Amino acid sequence: MTRGRVRWGRLVAGAFVAALLGLLAAAPAQAAxxxxxxxxxxxxxxxxxxxxxxxxxxxxxxxxxxxxxxxxxxxxxxxxxxxxxxxxxxxxxxxxxxxxxxxxxxxxxxxxxxxxxxxxxxxxxxxxxxxxxxxxxxxxxxxxxxxxxxxxxxxxxxxxxxxxxxxxxxxxxxxxxxxxxKKASASEESGSGGPSVGLIAGVAAIAVLGAAALWQARRRRG
Structure with a gap:
């Protein structure tokens, strides 16, 4: 394996870990x-x-x-x-x-x-x-x-x-x-919503990195 490929593999692995950590950080904490x-x-x-x-x-x-x-x-x-x-x-x-x-x-x-x-x-x-x-x-x-x-x-x-x-x-x-x-009213609205932007971005980043790693592996085999 060439140095370029080793460097690329390390780059993908590092980016994957960083994206995963970002995903975990973006996930909501236990609701108060x-x-x-x-x-x-x-x-x-x-x-x-x-x-x-x-x-x-x-x-x-x-x-x-x-x-x-x-x-x-x-x-x-x-x-x-x-x-x-x-x-x-x-x-x-x-x-x-x-x-x-x-x-x-x-x-x-x-x-x-x-x-x-x-x-x-x-x-x-x-x-x-x-x-x-x-x-x-x-x-x-x-x-x-x-x-x-x-x-x-x-x-x-x-x-x-x-x-x-x-x-x-x-x-x-x-x-x-x-x-x-608590700022209460007789009829309250729920504060819950859909996934956060950070959560969606984290999922997208991991998907992109996974696709890149798969493409590189296929290229080596070819």
Whole structure:
């Protein structure tokens, strides 16, 4: 084999390794999430992510709503409230009153894996809030699960004093908080998308280098 061919082989191999390293660097890291209370409406036998925040939503009499504390990337992967969610069962001991409405609430404090450092989530609970006809979901929650804590953008930070600190902070892929408050809205958009430009470029570079190596090998054999 001539020196030129050896040099060419080393060049192709080096470029291949460089492109592969670039591809790995361009691949997205484990997605970060946010630690926060999500808000849900009961739709028949299933939960639907609420289209309004609890401060503006005005549930009807007989409604069932849920709150779940968890770490999630966006509304599409948010954990749903667990446990029974039947209005007649939750509000069985709360009689109706004229001029007031009853709203059944399912409050799920989440799992130990979602809890901030040093805190233990309480057991999930249900409650029946009897409130004024024009009251909001936030009013219903305040009637049965004080103390509540809110942050900027009216983000619900704590229910029944859980968690004691933090408010929608970003959580890195390793589970550690990064201290960035979640800019939440009632209806969230997913931040996921297609492959990055760097990822596509890396794949293309490897394909080109592989074709060049194959052409060179065939040339030597010929």
């Amino acid at each position: 999430g946010y630690r926060y209370w999500s808000f849900w409406d009961r739709d028949g036998s299933s939960w639907a992510y609420a289209s309004q925040g609890p401060g503006t939503a005005r549930p009807d009499d007989g409604a069932v709503q849920g709150f779940r504390f968890s770490v999630s990337e966006d509304s599409k992967d948010a954990a749903k409230p667990r446990g029974a969610a039947d209005f007649d069962t939750i509000c069985a001991k709360t009689p109706a009153e004229d001029g007031r409405k009853r709203v059944a609430l399912v409050i799920d404090f989440g799992t130990p894996g979602d809890a901030p450092d040093g805190e233990t989530p309480p057991e999930p609970r249900t409650a029946c809030a009897r409130i004024a006809d024009d009251a909001t979901s936030a009013d219903a929650l305040a009637a049965v699960a004080k103390p509540l804590r809110y942050g900027s953008n009216a983000l619900l930070c704590a229910i029944a004093d859980y968690p004691k600190s933090g408010c929608g902070e970003q959580v890195a892929g390793d589970g550690e908080s990064e201290g960035t408050e």
